[in-house]
Amino acid sequence: MSSFEENPGRSTINRSLLRGADILRAFRPGSDLLGNGEIAERTGLSASTVSRLTQTMVAAGLLQQDRVRRAYRLAPLVLSLGHAMRSGSQVLAVAAPLMRALAEREHINVGLAYPDRDEMVYLESIRYNRRLALRSVVSGQRVPMELTSLGQAYLATVPTERYHLLEPIFKRRNGRHWKEVKLAIEASKLCMNEKGYCWASWQPEVLALSTALHSAEGVCIINVSVSTPGKIEPWIETLAPQLLALKADIDLALAKWP
Numbered sequence: 283m284s285s286f287e288e289n290p291g292r293s294t295i296n297r298s299l300l301r302g303a304d305i306l307r308a309f310r311p312g313s314d315l316l317g318n319g320e321i322a323e324r325t326g327l328s329a330s331t332v333s334r335l336t337q338t339m340v341a342a343g344l345l346q347q348d349r350v351r352r353a354y355r356l357a358p359l360v361l362s363l364g365h366a367m368r369s370g371s372q373v374l375a376v377a378a379p380l381m382r383a384l385a386e387r388e389h390i391n392v393g394l395a396y397p398d399r400d401e402m403v404y405l406e407s408i409r410y411n412r413r414l415a416l417r418s419v420v421s422g423q424r425v426p427m428e429l430t431s432l433g434q435a436y437l438a439t440v441p442t443e444r445y446h447l448l449e450p451i452f453k454r455r456n457g458r459h460w461k462e463v464k465l466a467i468e469a470s471k472l473c474m475n476e477k478g479y480c481w482a483s484w485q486p487e488v489l490a491l492s493t494a495l496h497s498a499e500g501v502c503i504i505n506v507s508v509s510t511p512g513k514i515e516p517w518i519e520t521l522a523p524q525l526l527a528l529k530a531d532i533d534l535a536l537a538k539w540p
Contacts, residue, residue, distance in 0.1 A: 301327055302335050306344065307399075309356050310424070317353040364422060373497050374405055376535045377504065384506070384528055385410040390521070391507045392528070393419065395432045400451045401425065402432040402503065411508050428452040428463055431482035432503045434470035435492035438480065439501050479525055481518055489514045491521050493529050497536055504529060 308316060308324040316324075322332045336354055339345040345354045368374060374394065381392040385408040392410075395402040407419040427433030427448070437445060452467075453460045470480035479493040490507035506525045510517055 298335065301325070301331060302339055302344070305332065305335055305339065306356070306360065315348060315351060315353045315355050317351075321354075368405060368421065371405065371499065372539060373495065373499050373502055373532075373536065376539060377495075377532045378406055378408075380528060380531050380535065381406065381504070382408050384524060388524060390524075391419070393432070393505045393507070394502060395425075395505070396500070396502050397427065397433075397436050398424070400427050400448055400455075402427050402430060402436065405502070426455070426484075428456070428467060429482070429484040431470070431480055431490040431492035431507075432505050434467055434482055435474060435480050435494050435503045435505075436501060437467055438471040438474035439494050439496075477522070478529075479522055481514075483514060487511050489517050489521075491518065491525050493525055495529060495532060504532070 304325040304327065305321055308321050313320075318329060318332045318336060321327070321336065322329045325332070327335075336345060336347075340347050340354070343357050343359045346357045347354055377394055381394065384390070385392045389410050391408065393407045394405045396405055397403075401424045404419060404421055404423045404425070406421055407423070409419065425432060427436065437448075440448075452463065456463045466482065470482065473480040474494070479491050481489065481491045483489050488507060488509050490505050492503050492505040495502050495504060504525070506521050506528070508517060508521070
């Protein structure tokens with residue numbers, strides 16, 4: 283992960299706050315305890331900047347310091363902020379019952395995610411697919427933007443300038459596989475424009491279809507997914523109408539929201 287500034291030329295941007303957010307993003311499942319050196323490596327920030335900011339974030343209640351291990355972990359405040367975000371989401375309040383009904387009826391998995399820089403973050407994930415091979419996905423989990431149907435559906439909605447800002451990150455992350463990844467992104471954009479959805483199978487035996495929702499909270503993405511060892515074409519034909527019907531139901535419910 284490297285420091286990423288979407289509006290580097292704007293003088294009103296508080297760079298210390300941006301860098302503090304970069305530090306929070308450095309913590310992932312399995313990387314719950316990080317020293318200053320590890321944080322510097324993950325964020326691309328200098329060691330002195332990291333040292334100054336981590337102490338400030340401890341004082342602010344965002345990080346806890348483990349003095350024995352000379353490292354930091356996320357503080358409970360971060361969890362409470364996530365809870366407040368989910369509780370305050372109008373889109374989630376409207377979409378969750380509809381998502382659950384579809385998941386239960388069709389025995390599929392249904393998710394809702396928002397973009398965060400070069401990744402997608404699940405706001406909700408309802409898992410009802412019969413096959414146990416599909417990995418567990420929970421709220422707050424991150425997935426790559428450029429490889430998933432969630433991310434590719436989002437990229438189909440962004441202005442060219444925004445995509446050009448993200449493309450170098452994707453290219454660096456995928457190395458020699460970048461050419462095929464870029465072709466997949468372009469194919470998904472075409473599919474979104476023509477059919478209103480896109481699909482991807484970035485994990486073995488897993489198929490996911492996604493489409494975009496536009497609301498006062500910005501662009502978010504809903505997806506449906508299944509784990510199947512067979513051909514994906516019949517599943518696409520089955521899942522696409524269900525996904526688009528879910529989108530229409532959510533749009534209608536949002537329009538009626540007081």
